Each structure stands twice: as structure tokens, then as C-alpha cells.
Amino acid sequence: MPEQSPFDLAEGDPFGPHTLPYGVFSTSDAPERRRLGVRYGRHVLDLSALPSALPAVVQPSHGALLTAPTLNPLLAAGRSVWQEVRAAVRTAVTAPEHRATVTPLLRPLDEVALHLPFEVADYVDFYSSEHHATNVGRIFRPNGAALPPNWKHLPIGYHGRSGTVVVTGTPVVRPNGQRKTPADAAPTFGPSARLDIEAEVGFVVGTPSSLHEPVGLDAFRNHVFGVCLVNDWSARDIQAWEYMPLGPFLGKSFATSVSAWITPLDAFDAARTAPPARDFPLLPYLDDAEVEPGGIDIRIEVAVNGERLSSPPFSAMYWTAAQQLAHMTVNGASLRTGDLFASGTVSGPEPDQLGCLLEITQGKGPYLQDGDEVTLTAWAPGPDGTRIGLGEVTGHVLPAPALTGSPQEAP
Known part of the structure; x- marks a missing residue:
């Protein structure tokens, strides 16, 4: 039997001539x-x-x-x-x-x-899923407002650590850090007991911008080269103790996994979709009513140890990547080639559309165990019934390093 030609793709292969990552x-x-x-x-x-x-x-x-x-x-x-x-x-x-x-x-x-397909310059992570933000707010603030008052007026984000962005397949070592539960009299130190995932979509900047020159919504395609999957690993117990008042720090900075493939932005033209209706008028620099639809219909699958866990829909994101980029630069901050900015956890309205274990378990766990393997995959509709693929993101959890110089606390 003759050897199959590499040009003869399987039916429905998401990495055909319409994708080319x-x-x-x-x-x-x-x-x-x-x-x-x-x-x-x-x-x-x-x-x-x-x-x-x-x-x-x-x-x-x-x-x-x-x-x-x-x-x-x-x-x-x-x-x-x-x-x-x-x-x-x-x-x-x-x-x-x-x-x-x-x-x-x-x-x-x-x-x-x-x-790792590119040298990461800066890394910014957003918080742009209304469903995720609402679910998390209800878990952490059961007696208060789920969303902070600014959430529907601007894309909330934080600056992460570009040096710990790693390519798919890189093992993820459980981080050590400070933890303190409400029942603890004082903080303890040791391995995170609430290691979590965050299924996200990332955008890779190509063309830089000048300092003090904001990048408007209509310039998005001129600066963003492509799209990739992102798993922003999160140590929820470290994060919960440190994030007041400034936000994520060591609970996030130990590892962020990205795909080995960057799918060009132009490949998603057939997957463009309007974002959800907004509840409030937007300031002019964020108002996308007169520009091309900023949403993208990307369907994500989350699997742990080979078993499907959820299917978060990127089309449900409240804030688009173009709005995130516009907000990120509106103060005059410049873009650099290799900048990576991520959507924040992608979650939908249904129980099987949640993008992290914090939401899936209502904050009660279980969270990731040593030896667990998490895989994100995704595709988007392409032209003529084709599929546009995004390279998978896989990470295998390794135990925390042994502590030296002080007794190790049990998690």
C-alpha cells in the first residue's frame, strides 16, 4: 500500500490551508x-x-x-x-x-x-468574562455585589511575568507560598493546596507602537499578529491571601502555559461575531459599535487526565481583544513586538462551560493533584465549513520543591 502523502489531510482536519499556524x-x-x-x-x-x-x-x-x-x-x-x-x-x-x-x-x-514560538516582551492578563467574574464574585463575596462597580466600564487586567510564560508540554511545578485561611491565627508557608487552571485565549502583538500614542479599536489588525491558547495556572490559596489590596502576584507568576502554534488573526475572519450586549454606554475609545465585530467564535475544550471537564465559549466574552488593546494603551503605554495579552478565564452561562476549577467546584475543591495533566484544545469556524485549529496547551503538575532553611508546612 503506498505511503499517504502529507498533502492528503484527514477530513475536517483543523490545520488545513485555511489555518497555517x-x-x-x-x-x-x-x-x-x-x-x-x-x-x-x-x-x-x-x-x-x-x-x-x-x-x-x-x-x-x-x-x-x-x-x-x-x-x-x-x-x-x-x-x-x-x-x-x-x-x-x-x-x-x-x-x-x-x-x-x-x-x-x-x-x-x-x-x-x-x-516557545516567540520571545515574550510584556504579558498582560485580563478579566473579561462576565460569567467568570460573576461566579468568582459570588464565591468570594456571597453577601456583596458580584461585580465591582468598574467592571462593565473598562476591561480589568493585571501585568504578569513574561519570564515564566512557557510552551505547552513544560511541566508545572506546584508553587510554595504563604497561605492563610479565615480559621488560621497566622499565615503558614508551604505548597499550594489549591492549584487551579484558567482556560484563556491569548493575542500576540507584532507591530509595536510609540510611547504616548494610544492604539485605537480600528488599529487592532495592524498590531496583533495572531492567537493562541493560554493556561494561566493559579494558586488560589496564595492568591487569596496576597491579592488584597493590589491584585495577583505570586499566586499567578509561577507559570503561564501557551500553545506552540500561533494562528494568524486573519484565519479567524469567518469566526467573527458580535460580543454580548453591553449594559452601559461605553466611553468613545471603547465604543465598538461602528467597527468590525470584535468577538471570535472559538470553542475551547478542557480535559484533566484525558477526561473532558468543560467547554468554555470564547464568543461569550464581554470585552473583546480589540477593547483590551485599546484600554491597555489609552494611557500612552507602548506596545512591543512579542507582547502577549490574554483574555482572562473564559466561562459561559452553563455549568459545563466554566473555565477553572474554582468555578466548577464553587470554591470547595478538589483542585489539581500532583501528577495531574491538563490539556486545552480549541477550534473556530472557518470558511466553507472548515475548522480553524489552535494548538493545544498541555501541562503536567509536579510536586513542589522541598523547602530549605525552615520546616516544611503541610498544605
């Missing part, structure tokens, strides 16, 4: 050499070899971008270049006359190692 990979014969790739079905197209293999398809000026060891030079090149490169890649994998040339450039996905 970018990543960075290496091979066993050259593990130190990192190169750009585009996922096509169950293969990776070696972009570093494409300029020399198809000089009539790839513009000469793009050669240096595609032979870089990280996506950042391509990210910085701007939207017109992103579109030109994407068109060249699509031609390479779909034009029959190029098959013989391109076939040797396709590496089986299970034979390559995947790496």
Missing part, C-alpha cells in the same frame, strides 16, 4: 538549531528552507524573516508582510506544481520538538 521547531539530528515552521495537518513545513526551495513564490526580502530562530522578526515586519508570507505558504502547500519541491520540507509532527 506558525511555530518554532527543532529536529533530533540538529537539536540546537531552531527554525520557523508552519503546521499543515500532521506535518510541519520548514519555513527556513522555503525561500531557497521556491524563490519564485517567496519574496527575497522575506528570506531573513523566515530563516530566523524565532517569530519575532516576522512579527515586527507588519501586516502587509504577514499577509504576503501567508499567501506564499498557502501557495506552497496547495499548488500541485510545487508538491515535489515542498514534500521534502514537510516534517512529521511527531518527529520534531516544539519550542
Whole structure:
């Protein structure tokens, strides 16, 4: 029986010619050499070899971008270049006359190692699901208002730690930290006993902006290169003790997992959707009534140890990525190539649409145990009934490191 061609994709494969996400990979014969790739079905197209293999398809000026060891030079090149490169890649994998040339450039996905696809500049995480924010507010403030008074007037966010953004497959070590329950007379120190997940969608900035120049809603496509899945791991007991009055800190900064594949923003055109109706008039810089729909219909699946846990719908998010970017820069803060900003936990209105264990268990647990493995997957509707895939995000929980210099407290 003849070997199946890498161009013959399985029916419904979400990584077909309408998706073409970018990543960075290496091979066993050259593990130190990192190169750009585009996922096509169950293969990776070696972009570093494409300029020399198809000089009539790839513009000469793009050669240096595609032979870089990280996506950042391509990210910085701007939207017109992103579109030109994407068109060249699509031609390479779909034009029959190029098959013989391109076939040797396709590496089986299970034979390559995947790496963090871009150098993360800054990391910002938002809190933009009304369902998630309401559920959490009811858990923490059962006798008060579920949402703070500013929540429906601006996208709430916090600045995270870019140095602990890790690629899918990187083990997640349970963090140590201070914890204090209402019954404790004093804080204790030890491994987090309430390790949680947060299923999120991330946006990767390509084109930077100048200091003191806000990025308006209509400039979103000019600055955002692509989309990825994010798991913002959270130590709820550490977070609960430290977050008053300033917000997340050590309970969040120990690990944030992202996909190895960045799906271009343009791939989601068919999945654009209007966000939920707003309850209050928005200030002009956030008013998106006259711009393209800012919501995206991304369907997420959360699995723990191989068992489906929930299916959060990204289309239910109250604040859009364009509004998040506009708010993030309205004070004059500049964007840098490689900035990552995430949506915050994605949750829907139904019990099987919650994006974290805090919500799913109503704050009672159980939370993640050592040895647990969490996997996020997602897809969005594409043109002509196709599906647009987002690379999965998987993390395996390892025990907390042993404490030195003081007795270890039991969690």
C-alpha cells in the first residue's frame, strides 16, 4: 500500500490551508538549531528552507524573516508582510506544481520538538468574562455585589511575568507560598493546596507602537499578529491571601502555559461575531459599535487526565481583544513586538462551560493533584465549513520543591 502523502489531510482536519499556524521547531539530528515552521495537518513545513526551495513564490526580502530562530522578526515586519508570507505558504502547500519541491520540507509532527514560538516582551492578563467574574464574585463575596462597580466600564487586567510564560508540554511545578485561611491565627508557608487552571485565549502583538500614542479599536489588525491558547495556572490559596489590596502576584507568576502554534488573526475572519450586549454606554475609545465585530467564535475544550471537564465559549466574552488593546494603551503605554495579552478565564452561562476549577467546584475543591495533566484544545469556524485549529496547551503538575532553611508546612 503506498505511503499517504502529507498533502492528503484527514477530513475536517483543523490545520488545513485555511489555518497555517506558525511555530518554532527543532529536529533530533540538529537539536540546537531552531527554525520557523508552519503546521499543515500532521506535518510541519520548514519555513527556513522555503525561500531557497521556491524563490519564485517567496519574496527575497522575506528570506531573513523566515530563516530566523524565532517569530519575532516576522512579527515586527507588519501586516502587509504577514499577509504576503501567508499567501506564499498557502501557495506552497496547495499548488500541485510545487508538491515535489515542498514534500521534502514537510516534517512529521511527531518527529520534531516544539519550542516557545516567540520571545515574550510584556504579558498582560485580563478579566473579561462576565460569567467568570460573576461566579468568582459570588464565591468570594456571597453577601456583596458580584461585580465591582468598574467592571462593565473598562476591561480589568493585571501585568504578569513574561519570564515564566512557557510552551505547552513544560511541566508545572506546584508553587510554595504563604497561605492563610479565615480559621488560621497566622499565615503558614508551604505548597499550594489549591492549584487551579484558567482556560484563556491569548493575542500576540507584532507591530509595536510609540510611547504616548494610544492604539485605537480600528488599529487592532495592524498590531496583533495572531492567537493562541493560554493556561494561566493559579494558586488560589496564595492568591487569596496576597491579592488584597493590589491584585495577583505570586499566586499567578509561577507559570503561564501557551500553545506552540500561533494562528494568524486573519484565519479567524469567518469566526467573527458580535460580543454580548453591553449594559452601559461605553466611553468613545471603547465604543465598538461602528467597527468590525470584535468577538471570535472559538470553542475551547478542557480535559484533566484525558477526561473532558468543560467547554468554555470564547464568543461569550464581554470585552473583546480589540477593547483590551485599546484600554491597555489609552494611557500612552507602548506596545512591543512579542507582547502577549490574554483574555482572562473564559466561562459561559452553563455549568459545563466554566473555565477553572474554582468555578466548577464553587470554591470547595478538589483542585489539581500532583501528577495531574491538563490539556486545552480549541477550534473556530472557518470558511466553507472548515475548522480553524489552535494548538493545544498541555501541562503536567509536579510536586513542589522541598523547602530549605525552615520546616516544611503541610498544605
